[in-house]
Amino acid sequence: MNDPAHEEEFFRALATASGELRQAFAAQIGMSPQRLHLLMRLLWRGESTHSDLRQTLGIDAATVTRMVKEFEAEGLLTRRVDPANNRYTLTTLTPTGKRLARRLERDHHAYQHRLLDGITAEQTRTVLDVLGHIRANITTAKARP
Numbered sequence: 001m002n003d004p005a006h007e008e009e010f011f012r013a014l015a016t017a018s019g020e021l022r023q024a025f026a027a028q029i030g031m032s033p034q035r036l037h038l039l040m041r042l043l044w045r046g047e048s049t050h051s052d053l054r055q056t057l058g059i060d061a062a063t064v065t066r067m068v069k070e071f072e073a074e075g076l077l078t079r080r081v082d083p084a085n086n087r088y089t090l091t092t093l094t095p096t097g098k099r100l101a102r103r104l105e106r107d108h109h110a111y112q113h114r115l116l117d118g119i120t121a122e123q124t125r126t127v128l129d130v131l132g133h134i135r136a137n138i139t140t141a142k143a144r145p
Contacts, residue, residue, distance in 0.1 A: 025111050029104065034059055036104065038067055039093070042077065043101035047092040049082065076100060 026033040037057050042048060048056075054064045068091055071077045076097035082088035093101060116124065 021115075025108055028111065029107065034063065035067055035071075038064075038071070039076070039097065039101045039104065042091065042093045043098065043105065047090050049088045049090060051088065053091065071097065 022033055026036045029036070034057060038053060041053060041056055050061065050064050050068065053068075054061050057064070068077065068079060072079060075094060077091055077093050079089050079091050082090050
């Protein structure tokens with residue numbers, strides 16, 4: 001790809017699709033992407049500290065605390081002081097929270113399947129190859145002075 005206009009179009013389309021993809025499922029289910037990611041993080045990794053959630057999700061401590069309190073009020077998770085270090089609060093999904101997160105996970109897989117409707121396995125492999133190459137180039141670019 002040597003034509004600057006095509007390169008610009010490519011990266012604009014990639015960024016637009018990426019942004020839309022991050023927001024679309026959450027919007028469909030009526031939940032913010034941050035809330036969805038917090039639930040999924042707890043489902044996949046289990047009990048976590050607020051600090052771990054903050055770092056993993058890339059959000060500030062106040063936002064984590066607010067979301068955790070909201071989910072707790074909805075009966076979706078519980079909090080407890082870490083017995084090993086009482087400065088930390090541990091958060092885990094309740095059985096109701098696990099059921100919701102598992103349902104959302106299944107719904108997300110079905111949603112992804114619908115998004116790939118009409119796209120061949122070969123096209124998917126090509127996109128994965130291109131994205132892998134771009135990521136490798138990013139790593140190489142970071143290593144250059």
